[in-house]
Amino acid sequence: MQEKFFQINSPQVIREFFDDEAVIVNLELGIYYSLDSIGAIVWGLIEQGASNTQIVEKLSQMFKLSTNIEKDIEEFIDLLLKEELIAATDNASLTSFDSINIDNKLTYSKPTLNKYTDMQELLLLDPIHEVDEEGWPNIKSKQAAK
Amino acid sequence: MSLMSSENLSNAGCWPSQTQELLLKAILTCNVEESINFWQEWQKLVNVQQLDYGSQRLLPMLYNKLKTTDITHPDLKIYKGVYRQAWYKSQMMLHKALPVLQTFQENNIKAIILKGLALAVLYYKDYGLRPMSDFDILVPIEQKNSAIKMMLSLGWEEGFSWSHSQCFTKQEQKCDLHWHLMSDICSLKPNETNEVNKEFWKAIVPLQIKEISAYSLCPTDMIFHICVHGAWWNPVAPLRWIVDVMMILREPVVIDWSRLVNQTYKLQLGLIIRNAFNYLKNYFAAPIPDEVLKKLDDYKPSYSEQLDYLTKTSPTNERNPLAAFWVCYREYRQYTIGNNVKPNFLGFVKFLRDRWGIEKLSEIPLHSIKEIWQRL
Numbered sequence: 001m002q003e004k005f006f007q008i009n010s011p012q013v014i015r016e017f018f019d020d021e022a023v024i025v026n027l028e029l030g031i032y033y034s035l036d037s038i039g040a041i042v043w044g045l046i047e048q049g050a051s052n053t054q055i056v057e058k059l060s061q062m063f064k065l066s067t068n069i070e071k072d073i074e075e076f077i078d079l080l081l082k083e084e085l086i087a088a089t090d091n092a093s094l095t096s097f098d099s100i101n102i103d104n105k106l107t108y109s110k111p112t113l114n115k116y117t118d119m120q121e122l123l124l125l126d127p128i129h130e131v132d133e134e135g136w137p138n139i140k141s142k143q144a145a146k
Numbered sequence: 147m148s149l150m151s152s153e154n155l156s157n158a159g160c161w162p163s164q165t166q167e168l169l170l171k172a173i174l175t176c177n178v179e180e181s182i183n184f185w186q187e188w189q190k191l192v193n194v195q196q197l198d199y200g201s202q203r204l205l206p207m208l209y210n211k212l213k214t215t216d217i218t219h220p221d222l223k224i225y226k227g228v229y230r231q232a233w234y235k236s237q238m239m240l241h242k243a244l245p246v247l248q249t250f251q252e253n254n255i256k257a258i259i260l261k262g263l264a265l266a267v268l269y270y271k272d273y274g275l276r277p278m279s280d281f282d283i284l285v286p287i288e289q290k291n292s293a294i295k296m297m298l299s300l301g302w303e304e305g306f307s308w309s310h311s312q313c314f315t316k317q318e319q320k321c322d323l324h325w326h327l328m329s330d331i332c333s334l335k336p337n338e339t340n341e342v343n344k345e346f347w348k349a350i351v352p353l354q355i356k357e358i359s360a361y362s363l364c365p366t367d368m369i370f371h372i373c374v375h376g377a378w379w380n381p382v383a384p385l386r387w388i389v390d391v392m393m394i395l396r397e398p399v400v401i402d403w404s405r406l407v408n409q410t411y412k413l414q415l416g417l418i419i420r421n422a423f424n425y426l427k428n429y430f431a432a433p434i435p436d437e438v439l440k441k442l443d444d445y446k447p448s449y450s451e452q453l454d455y456l457t458k459t460s461p462t463n464e465r466n467p468l469a470a471f472w473v474c475y476r477e478y479r480q481y482t483i484g485n486n487v488k489p490n491f492l493g494f495v496k497f498l499r500d501r502w503g504i505e506k507l508s509e510i511p512l513h514s515i516k517e518i519w520q521r522l
Contacts, residue, residue, distance in 0.1 A: 018229070018233075023230060030238060123235060123318075125231070128194060128195060128228070135223040135227020
């Protein structure tokens, strides 16, 4: 795996951590992304300036992994690049990792990115009556709504 | 029975109902166990699917409180969803607000951020905890016209104009541009208006929003402003103002109570401030000094203030038609003073048209009759 570095596409891309998930928003387009726990950790490492190889190394240490997760991480980073949430950079800024607290019960799984594109729908969606049991922004299926 | 007794407040449009008070206590009580107990009591009485909008707006704060406990309940995911949406909406709103603030900054227009946005930055410290549907900016009255021109140049469209502010919209985002802090200032004589405005501006504090340097009202004036705007009848139960004030009082800030009482007397807002403060003290143990409450107890409201207060704390469809008309006329007089225009009959009729959202002036007589008939 060739080592590559990245930077967040701020200021148009912002991030917030809600417990163990990360929420990313592209402010210009209003697109809302939700990253699962592992995705949130990867994002946090990218924010700290970690390269792709450093991310793989760090996750393998954190979860004591024996299997190779390079492909998972590469695909996930490619997705973030494709969505223009991050961009490749030549600058290697990482000096040391801030410690990341994780739930003891958390196990490794391939990081995922959920995308919600309809800004109007997101803004207008009733966060109590029109959502499923996971809450906004997950829309209740039409069948469940009946 | 006092205006403020819990039994009398079940018309959850001016003061919280007993059920809503449980929610407020769950949020505001510092003791975790008590907070959970209040939440559980509230849970027994409500169905989250039928929650009133006023309570719904407090769900992010409720989630923030409960997430640190061992509570697991399916409704927590709903509360979290409301919190996420509030955060998202605030971010999208901020994205529209920052260019306005930046333009003002670059053109030396001092801007005070009012209400929700200032509270979110300074006291809630989390954009998701304090849902807001618009942002409010106060500029010096002498810069009002320049500020309006800048808003228009940034693509904002003018909406309704009050005595003290102008609404703007852009791609469904709303902004209220103020040149007086509140409409009540426009009831004063011109030299008194200037004096009151200067007092507010003298005490402002810096407020940083991302790269923008703006201002906020000082904590004392913010409490005053919140109570004056909060404790009226509203179709959406006005619960937020209670949490807003308590969030300020819990910060290590200095409140100039003498100043607040003086402003209350000057602006003849003693009834609303007295009742708001007594409510906060009695129901939420707000740290309001007894001597302040005593000074407010000594306040003697004028007849017009009493009429105004009784009208505005009643549901709109229960207001005495003459009293409701009086409130409209008073708002019109404030509008003429605030916008420096001469009052006249046609101006008043046009004001009613805009206030009632009617298209044609000719519809006003019929609409007036309808309003009166509904109240009889």
